[in-house]
Amino acid sequence: MAVQGEAFAPSDGNRLNFGLVKGAVWLRFVVEAGSGCHEPVFLKLGNPFGNRVSVFRRVQGEGWTLEASPLDPVTGAGQLQIRQAMVPVNPLPDHAAEYLIRVAGPGPVLAAPTIVSGRGLADEVGDRTLLGGLLAGGIVSLVAYCAVLARLTRLRGLWAYSASALALALFYGIASGVFDRALLWLLPAGQDPFGAVQRVSGFAVAIAALFHWFFVRGLLAADAASWRKPWHAALLFGWLALAISLPFAATQAIALLSVAVTIAALVAVAAEIAAALRRAHPLARATAVAFGSLAVAATGFVAMYLGLLPWWPALIHATALGVWAEAILLSVAVGSQVRDLRGERQRLAERTQELSRLSQRDALTGLGNRRAYDRTVPETLDRCRRAGAAVSLLVVDIDHFKEVNDRHGHGFGDQVIQALSATVTCSIRTSDFAFRYGGEEFVLLLPGLAMARALEVAERVRSGMRDSRRAAPDGSQPVVSVSVGVAQMQPGDTAETLFARADAALYRAKAAGRDRVELETGGAGGAGAGPSGARFPA
Numbered sequence: 216m217a218v219q220g221e222a223f224a225p226s227d228g229n230r231l232n233f234g235l236v237k238g239a240v241w242l243r244f245v246v247e248a249g250s251g252c253h254e255p256v257f258l259k260l261g262n263p264f265g266n267r268v269s270v271f272r273r274v275q276g277e278g279w280t281l282e283a284s285p286l287d288p289v290t291g292a293g294q295l296q297i298r299q300a301m302v303p304v305n306p307l308p309d310h311a312a313e314y315l316i317r318v319a320g321p322g323p324v325l326a327a328p329t330i331v332s333g334r335g336l337a338d339e340v341g342d343r344t345l346l347g348g349l350l351a352g353g354i355v356s357l358v359a360y361c362a363v364l365a366r367l368t369r370l371r372g373l374w375a376y377s378a379s380a381l382a383l384a385l386f387y388g389i390a391s392g393v394f395d396r397a398l399l400w401l402l403p404a405g406q407d408p409f410g411a412v413q414r415v416s417g418f419a420v421a422i423a424a425l426f427h428w429f430f431v432r433g434l435l436a437a438d439a440a441s442w443r444k445p446w447h448a449a450l451l452f453g454w455l456a457l458a459i460s461l462p463f464a465a466t467q468a469i470a471l472l473s474v475a476v477t478i479a480a481l482v483a484v485a486a487e488i489a490a491a492l493r494r495a496h497p498l499a500r501a502t503a504v505a506f507g508s509l510a511v512a513a514t515g516f517v518a519m520y521l522g523l524l525p526w527w528p529a530l531i532h533a534t535a536l537g538v539w540a541e542a543i544l545l546s547v548a549v550g551s552q553v554r555d556l557r558g559e560r561q562r563l564a565e566r567t568q569e570l571s572r573l574s575q576r577d578a579l580t581g582l583g584n585r586r587a588y589d590r591t592v593p594e595t596l597d598r599c600r601r602a603g604a605a606v607s608l609l610v611v612d613i614d615h616f617k618e619v620n621d622r623h624g625h626g627f628g629d630q631v632i633q634a635l636s637a638t639v640t641c642s643i644r645t646s647d648f649a650f651r652y653g654g655e656e657f658v659l660l661l662p663g664l665a666m667a668r669a670l671e672v673a674e675r676v677r678s679g680m681r682d683s684r685r686a687a688p689d690g691s692q693p694v695v696s697v698s699v700g701v702a703q704m705q706p707g708d709t710a711e712t713l714f715a716r717a718d719a720a721l722y723r724a725k726a727a728g729r730d731r732v733e734l735e736t737g738g739a740g741g742a743g744a745g746p747s748g749a750r751f752p753a
């Protein structure tokens with residue numbers, strides 16, 4: 216290849232691409248004498264996969280000399296990078312110079328020679344710094360994003376996703392040369408940087424694929440804990456241990472292992488998605504589309520790398536786009552799942568509230584049941600005691616209810632219970648409480664009412680019940696009466712002692728002939744401490 220003076224102008228028009236060739240590629244070019252270019256010009260051998268480049272130079276009339284290896288980062292004085300051989304091609308004013316360049320590597324060889332000016336080279340370094348910045352920013356934001364999402368959704372698999380993204384970023388960083396300096400710095404003296412590039416990138420892809428599998432498992436697994444099986448961790452740590460011993464391992468073996476692990480992990484991901492699709496997991500389809508887009512791009516990239524497809528740099532970006540497409544699709548899917556979960560939580564909260572309300576209601580009368588009684592009475596007594604307010608408790612029991620049932624049937628008995636409930640509800644204020652304590656026994660809790668007013672309420676219930684009539688199945692309108700026992704809270708009273716005194720009063724009302732109101736006769740916890748009993752005969 217002869218480089219003419221006018222062809223020195225760096226432009227994309229000078230880009231030659233020899234594609235992927237197995238073995239070695241030899242390039243020969245001549246720089247003619249006095250070509251009149253004074254700006255430093257370089258032949259850049261784009262060589263993204265870390266092949267070896269040797270440059271031989273011959274000035275007119277002399278023998279071939281091996282240029283200081285352009286791949287030696289030390290002697291290259293900043294012009295040489297691991298995968299970019301920069302060969303200075305400025306012609307001598309009087310002599311033509313001839314160059315022979317050999318590009319070779321253990322795998323496919325790519326040689327894409329480009330003429331760049333010194334300024335172009337500086338721009339390229341700037342571009343690379345920008346790319347490095349974007350990559351670093353992208354990684355940090357992706358990890359932060361995954362952390363926030365993981366916290367919000369409690370989907371642990373998202374940590375695996377950010378680990379996968381980190382590993383993939385490592386691959387891209389290495390493939391694009393962003394991490395060259397770091398890699399050279401880390402590499403023990405005497406180690407082959409090209410082999411290291413291949414091994415580290417192979418490892419990075421395999422680790423990305425492994426973490427991807429963990430992520431998809433975490434996302435789609437039927438049993439949330441199953442993805443954390445110990446052998447997953449063992450696999451991962453085994454792999455990391457291999458990665459640590461990287462510089463000492465054989466390149467070919469490691470490359471093969473990397474490919475095997477990558478393929479196995481990708482097959483596992485596909486199997487996971489297929490199983491989730493069969494189970495109709497809500498995220499299965501989005502994951503299939505997302506993973507599919509990444510898989511198509513990555514397959515194209517690998518095919519290109521293996522020489523099955525023509526070299527097309529855009530495919531590298533397609534893989535990056537695949538990653539982003541996956542990230543976006545999964546975000547949308549996870550977001551919609553979060554929305555569904557929020558809705559579900561809201562519905563559950565409402566249902567729980569409803570159930571808790573129902574669990575404290577008596578089905579026949581709609582009044583508070585025994586559970587509501589047990590919750591409300593101690594609380595109310597406490598509140599009234601602290602406020603220094605009086606509180607009275609009434610126990611109301613239907614007289615001869617067994618007889619009512621026996622004579623007129625249980626249906627009619629139920630109607631009587633409902634009638635008592637209605638009478639009770641009409642006789643108290645909204646701030647009072649009424650409970651169906653047991654079968655035909657009701658309890659009224661009247662905060663703020665002392666004995667005299669409580670008696671009035673009790674009497675209202677008793678007379679109201681007596682006056683209310685309903686037709687029995689036999690056409691008669693039997694009178695159904697109730698007996699009431701009344702007690703007022705005394706210092707030291709508990710719900711139990713207060714109830715016991717009201718119940719004792721009720722017992723006396725029953726004993727005295729029923730259809731009457733009886734007051735307590737004892738004080739808190741026993742006899743003699745309270746107001747004296749009173750009787751309201753029918």
Ligand SMILES: Nc1nc2c(ncn2[C@@H]2O[C@H](COP(=O)(O)OP(=O)(O)OP(=O)(O)O)[C@@H](O)[C@H]2O)c(=O)[nH]1
Nearest residue numbers: 612613614615616617618620625626628629654655
């Ligand atoms: N119809 C109906 N009957 C009930 C219900 N709950 C309890 N009972 C009945 O109420 C009756 C209560 O009878 P007892 O405890 O002997 O009392 P009583 O017959 O009212 O006699 P005294 O209380 O002494 O006047 C029983 O026959 C129970 O079956 C209910 O929800 N519906």
